[in-house]
Amino acid sequence: MRRKLNACVKAVPPAEKIVVRWERACDFSRHRRPVRMGPVGAATIFGDKNMNRNSFHFLFCVIVAMSRLLNSSALAQEEIPKISVSGTSQIRVIPDEAVISAAVESRSKTLAEAIAENNAKIENVLRFLKESGVEEKYISTSHMGVSPIMRNANRYPTKQMQSTNSHQDNEDEIESLIQPVGYSVRRQFSIRIVDLKQFETIYRGLFEQGINNVNDVSFNSGELRKHKDEARLQAVRAARKS
């Protein structure tokens, strides 16, 4: 252990061999000469008995300069007279458009039948919307999905079933549980109605054409940006008056 320690101590170069020439920021021209420093910078400055007086001068200048800079910026901020005000406004507008989020869901024994039925209903819905004057850009498909329909989704093979039935019965029972009895095809889309006078007609017609799910109906304003700007302007005016 002692041998290893001595070997490590010998491997470290002596501090006197490392010489660093300072770039003096202060007026140290008359003391311009190499300064001996240890390998660990500032720690050595405070620990070295032969530390040069220039190091103290340099650090002192840096600390004084930084403290003056911080004080001057803090004072500059305090000297600016400011006032903080706030204003609130609320405006109410009558909506002029509606967005219907609806879906057509078709179920059939085979996947092909379910898809065909769903496509037929969607075509009817799109034709109806076109005849009602709803432009294509206001109709967008938001979701499409196909999922199997199980005979009983909550029923799974149990240990009791496996122990009471014969091996063949068990296999038949499990096979019947994991085989789907049909397929569900669902297509969801959103319809934007820009003329609210048509809302009732279109809403009723959608059900007649095969829509069987309505997730959400929201009423909006087509000039929302304009109304938001107006609300902001009123709030600024209120803030200036306060």
Place this chain on the structure above:
Amino acid sequence: MAAELGATLASVVSISEDAGYSSPRIAANMVFESSADDVSYSPGQISISSTVSVVFRLGDTEMTPKK
């Protein structure tokens, strides 16, 4: 408030806004409760709110408030 203190508003230092928006909505359960024959609706009104906070730099200031 600045006028009451005898000061004038100079330049704007900072400005921030907190905006709100709420639109009338028919929830899904309400849609299912109504049938296709009964589509009477009342869209109501859209509420748009805005709260603006402004920090002004004060201009000329007097020690006595204006009357």
